[in-house]
Amino acid sequence: MTTTDSTQALAADRAATSRTSASSAQKSASANLNVIKAINAGLRRSMENDVKVLVMGEDVGKLGGVFRVTDGLQKDFGEDRVIDTPLAESGIVGTAIGLALRGYRPVCEIQFDGFVMPAFDQIVSQVAKMHFRSGGRLRLPIVIRIPYGGSIGAVEHHSESPEAYFAHTPGLKVVTCSNPVDAYWMIQQAIELDDPVVFFEPKRRYYEKADVDLDGSPDLPLESARVVVPGTDATVATYGPMVKTCLDAASAAAEDGRSLEVIDLRTLSPLDLTSVYDSVRRTGRLVMVHEAQRTLGIGAEVAARVTEECFYSLEAPVQRVTGYDTPYPPARVEEEYLPDLDRVLDAVDRTFGF
Amino acid sequence: MTVETVADAAGGAPPEPELVQLLTPEGQRVANDHYDALIADITGDDVRGMYRDLVLARRVDSEAVALQRQGELGLWASLLGQEAAQVGSARALRQQDHVFPTYREHGVALCCGVDPLRLLALFRGVDQGLWDPNETRFHLYTIVVGAQTLHATGYAMGVQRDGAIGTGDPDRDAAVIAYFGDGASSQGDVNESFIWASVTNAPVVFFCQNNQWAISEPLERQTRVPLYRRAGGFGFPGVRVDGNDVLACLAVTREALQRARDGEGPTLVEAFTYRMGAHTTTDDPTRYRLNADLEHWKLKDPIERVRAYMIRGDLADQAFLDEVEAESEQLAVHLRAACRELPDPTPTSIFDHVYVEPTPDLVAQRDAMTAYLDSFAEEVAR
Numbered sequence: 001m002t003t004t005d006s007t008q009a010l011a012a013d014r015a016a017t018s019r020t021s022a023s024s025a026q027k028s029a030s031a032n033l034n035v036i037k038a039i040n041a042g043l044r045r046s047m048e049n050d051v052k053v054l055v056m057g058e059d060v061g062k063l064g065g066v067f068r069v070t071d072g073l074q075k076d077f078g079e080d081r082v083i084d085t086p087l088a089e090s091g092i093v094g095t096a097i098g099l100a101l102r103g104y105r106p107v108c109e110i111q112f113d114g115f116v117m118p119a120f121d122q123i124v125s126q127v128a129k130m131h132f133r134s135g136g137r138l139r140l141p142i143v144i145r146i147p148y149g150g151s152i153g154a155v156e157h158h159s160e161s162p163e164a165y166f167a168h169t170p171g172l173k174v175v176t177c178s179n180p181v182d183a184y185w186m187i188q189q190a191i192e193l194d195d196p197v198v199f200f201e202p203k204r205r206y207y208e209k210a211d212v213d214l215d216g217s218p219d220l221p222l223e224s225a226r227v228v229v230p231g232t233d234a235t236v237a238t239y240g241p242m243v244k245t246c247l248d249a250a251s252a253a254a255e256d257g258r259s260l261e262v263i264d265l266r267t268l269s270p271l272d273l274t275s276v277y278d279s280v281r282r283t284g285r286l287v288m289v290h291e292a293q294r295t296l297g298i299g300a301e302v303a304a305r306v307t308e309e310c311f312y313s314l315e316a317p318v319q320r321v322t323g324y325d326t327p328y329p330p331a332r333v334e335e336e337y338l339p340d341l342d343r344v345l346d347a348v349d350r351t352f353g354f
Numbered sequence: 355m356t357v358e359t360v361a362d363a364a365g366g367a368p369p370e371p372e373l374v375q376l377l378t379p380e381g382q383r384v385a386n387d388h389y390d391a392l393i394a395d396i397t398g399d400d401v402r403g404m405y406r407d408l409v410l411a412r413r414v415d416s417e418a419v420a421l422q423r424q425g426e427l428g429l430w431a432s433l434l435g436q437e438a439a440q441v442g443s444a445r446a447l448r449q450q451d452h453v454f455p456t457y458r459e460h461g462v463a464l465c466c467g468v469d470p471l472r473l474l475a476l477f478r479g480v481d482q483g484l485w486d487p488n489e490t491r492f493h494l495y496t497i498v499v500g501a502q503t504l505h506a507t508g509y510a511m512g513v514q515r516d517g518a519i520g521t522g523d524p525d526r527d528a529a530v531i532a533y534f535g536d537g538a539s540s541q542g543d544v545n546e547s548f549i550w551a552s553v554t555n556a557p558v559v560f561f562c563q564n565n566q567w568a569i570s571e572p573l574e575r576q577t578r579v580p581l582y583r584r585a586g587g588f589g590f591p592g593v594r595v596d597g598n599d600v601l602a603c604l605a606v607t608r609e610a611l612q613r614a615r616d617g618e619g620p621t622l623v624e625a626f627t628y629r630m631g632a633h634t635t636t637d638d639p640t641r642y643r644l645n646a647d648l649e650h651w652k653l654k655d656p657i658e659r660v661r662a663y664m665i666r667g668d669l670a671d672q673a674f675l676d677e678v679e680a681e682s683e684q685l686a687v688h689l690r691a692a693c694r695e696l697p698d699p700t701p702t703s704i705f706d707h708v709y710v711e712p713t714p715d716l717v718a719q720r721d722a723m724t725a726y727l728d729s730f731a732e733e734v735a736r
Contacts, residue, residue: 080515086553091504091546098454098508098530101493104515122543125498126505133482133494136707170708194710223713270713 029215035206038180039069039145041214042187043107047077050105053191056083057092057109057145066111067147067206089119093144097126100140105191113148114157120165127196128171142196143187147203148176149241149291150338153331160328161292163240166198167269167301174269175222176200178243180210182226182266185218193222200268202241225272227279231261234285234348237276237302239265242289242339249344260348268298276302277309284315285351289339294322316354319347371580373626374606375596379654381662389605396601398669400445404600405664406678407441408657411461413682414470417689418460418477422635426693427477431458435598435630438656439563441465442603443531443625446611447491450518450528454506457495458563459533466492470685474693481699499534500541503560506532507547510556510614519557520617529614531559531607537568539584540576548588548622557614559607560585560622563597565629570642582624590620597627598656628654701727 033041047053055070055077061084064071074082085092089110096106110116116123123144130140150159167174173195177183183201190197220226228243229250238246243264250260261279265271280286286306288299303318321339329337376384376393411433418430433440440461447453447466455462460473463485472485476495483494496502510530513519518528538544539562551558564581566573577584585592591613595606603625610621628651632639664670705712705720712720 086546086549088546088549090543091507091550094501094504094543094546095508095511095550098505098510099512099515100508101487101505102509102512102516104512118542121498122501122504126496126501130494131710132707134487134707135481135484136710137484137486137488138494139710173709270715 030211030213032209033180033184033212034209035177035180035183035201036067036069038184038210038212039177039187039201040071040073041212042184043070043073043191044076045214046107046188046191047073047081050191051081052103053105053107054081054083054099055107055109056085056096058085058087058111060084060109065109067203069145069147069201070109089115089117090122093119093122093127093142096142096144097122097130097140100142101138105141105143107143107145107191110144110146112154112158113146113160113162116144116146116162119144123166123172123198124169128169131195132171139194140196141191141194143190143199144197145187145199145201147201147206149202149204150328150334151204151241153334155331156328159331159334161240161290161323163198163200163268164292164297167271167298168296169269171196172269173197173223173267174200175267176202176240177266178202178205178240178264179208181212182264184212184214186222186266189218189222200240204241205244208244220266223267223270223272225266225275226264227261227275228264229260229262231259231283233259233283234287234351235261235263235276235279235283236287236289236344236348237263237265238289239268239298240291242291245339245341246289246344249341249348252341253345253348258348265298265302271298271301271305273302273305273309276306280306280310281313284313285348286314286318287321287344287347287351288318289321289344289347291323291338293325294320295325297322316351319350321347371582371594371626373594373596374602375599376601376605377596377599377659377663379598379659381659381664381666383601383663383667389602389609392605392608393601396604401601401660401664401669402674404441404445404604405657405660405670406681407445407461407465408437408600408660409678409682410685411437411441411464412657413686414460414464414473414689417686418474419631419635421474421690421693422477427474427635428479429634429636430477431634432629432631433458433460435628435651435656436563436565436625437461438600438660439561439597439603439625439627442600443533443561443607443623446604446607447531448524448528448611448615449491450526451491451611452506452509452513452528452530453492454502454509454530454532455492455495456499456502456533456535456538457497458535459492459495462533463490463492466490468492470689471692471696474689475696478693478696480696500538500543500547503532503534503538503544503547504550506530507551507554507556507558510551510558510620511554513557514554519615527615529557529559529611531561531611533561533563535568536562536564536566536573536576536581537571538562539581540568548585548590548620551620552589555617555619557617558620559610559614560620561607562622562624563627564624565597565627567629567633567639567643569633569637570639572643580624582622585622590622592622592624594624594626597625598654598659600656600660627656
């Protein structure tokens with residue numbers, strides 16, 4: 001593929017992803033939304049469709065959440081359905097379990113990634129295991145929303161990427177959106193699911209905008225990856241906040257004549273790696289990118305599976321571009337910790353060095 | 355009802371806690387205008403029924419301990435000594451009420467109609483709780499102590515949202531009861547559930563069986579104030595009841611459940627009792643407590659006092675006692691045999707019910723396990 005081809009493909013695919021096409025613009029139900037407003041619209045639609053759907057968390061009512069994801073929901077659906085909770089994460093998830101057992105479908109907001117830890121026991125020991133424990137008799141259709149990731153200049157516990165803990169836990173589904181269109185549909189799909197879902201929201205991408213066709217239907221099932229931009233020279237697999245970083249890297253690589261295929265995993269448990277295997281069999285090279293620390297992260301699992309499935313196609317070892325195995329650092333040095341365009345391209349270069 | 359305020363609990367050395375008791379250890383009925391009214395409808399038949407529950411609960415328990423000793427159960431958590439707290443509180447429940455137990459509530463399970471064989475199956479390692487919580491209203495055993503108090507509170511919030519409190523309809527208004535122990539009272543989840551129930555006015559009763567031991571940790575390791583007084587700090591009433599007195603437990607729990615059903619919010623009931631056995635069959639209490647304490651509590655046995663009360667009041671004759679004894683023996687014989695016949699789960703059943711629908715990864719792992727296991731069968735065939 002030539003540079004021009006690659007750039008065009010990139011542009012075309014992005015257009016498809018964000019659904020900015022003329023056809024959707026003709027519909028009155030299309031709106032230009034950022035990720036926050038897209039999730040808000042998705043929540044609203046789920047609450048309209050099913051009176052059992054509840055929203056609960058700290059500051060989700062009058063304030064609309066610290067990021068305003070639940071803005072206006074309490075006004076429209078009342079205090080019984082949009083519940084301002086005490087400041088206690090274990091309580092949020094623990095009571096959501098009881099509500100789910102009574103037939104409700106709670107959507108819990110954990111205010112920041114690092115604050116999910118007080119709820120860890122309820123999520124891992126109870127939410128994840130109740131269906132199994134009961135021999136399939138009990139279902140917990142709970143969604144736990146967690147804004148995650150860094151690059152927002154925050155203090156400790158506000159920039160972490162704890163997704164691997166949950167993906168490591170059988171019984172939980174773990175998904176993450178990377179753009180407004182997916183945010184709108186994936187939150188609704190997660191709420192409809194009868195399994196518990198941990199829903200990670202890329203907070204540094206909260207203000208990214210795209211046209212969202214509010215009346216259409218999702219183009220993918222929840223538990224599936226998406227090839228965001230096709231390419232031929234190397235595969236870059238990523239998710240959440242790093243999707244945009246990798247798309248930027250693909251654009252830059254295209255200018256240098258190198259064609260990168262970028263895959264947004266979207267679902268971390270279960271992993272959907274079919275498109276990654278297909279891609280690696282063509283490109284022979286895989287770079288896995290995430291903000292979370294490296295060791296035993298999602299990238300390690302992807303690397304292991306790609307090695308198992310694509311051993312004879314690999315031209316180079318799978319490269320990982322990740323946060324470092326340190327606690328999340330102070331904000332003034334976080335950009336050194338976080339993967340960026342240059343580190344992604346550097347890893348791509350390395351795959352050509354074997 | 356004894357309502358302790360924050361001021362009461364805060365000022366100086368705490369006074370001796372007031373204990374609601376309607377039946378002395380010797381089986382004498384203690385008059386108490388308030389609580390007598392709450393059980394005025396209890397007939398001789400009801401008392402005999404509770405005696406039967408107490409005896410059967412103890413028999414299930416002793417049979418389970420024996421089965422563990424014989425290697426048929428992996429573990430058992432004995433309820434010995436706590437029968438009255440469990441039966442009295444459980445008999446206060448109505449059809450629409452729901453129970454969130456810890457792992458020692460075998461007597462409550464029995465009263466809710468859970469087949470005791472299902473309890474044995476869990477401790478045998480056959481499954482993790484296969485009774486139907488919707489049909490029995492008795493939810494699954496929770497082994498992480500205290501976690502279930504939040505589930506109960508959330509369930510009660512659901513009851514609120516369903517409009518199933520405060521209607522005055524005795525068949526509609528529902529309450530939820532969470533069982534936990536003195537050890538669990540130190541857990542964050544229990545304290546969070548108190549806060550949630552209080553601020554949401556949830557229809558939940560927190561029923562703490564204070565058996566005074568959290569494995570080897572005595573009560574004074576958990577608290578400096580009587581547990582029921584903690585409720586005052588959270589803004590709802592707390593009451594301490596003689597946990598070895600089935601009538602008092604019935605009366606106190608009835609009142610607490612009715613408050614919940616009427617929309618008046620949570621209550622903490624502290625049933626003051628004693629764990630007569632070991633924490634579980636792996637525990638050795640002789641390492642940390644005195645035999646004299648045990649002997650002291652034997653005199654307060656929850657079953658003996660009901661028997662004495664019945665005999666004293668001509669509520670039961672020897673024929674009835676023999677009948678109950680025979681029934682409990684029959685149950686024990688049945689459980690002994692049925693426990694041994696519980697089939698082990700098949701290896702690939704571990705893949706069932708991880709999710710509502712199996713994921714492709716789990717299907718692949720299950721298929722791999724099947725192929726691996728089949729490879730041995732093929733070898734044998736060769």
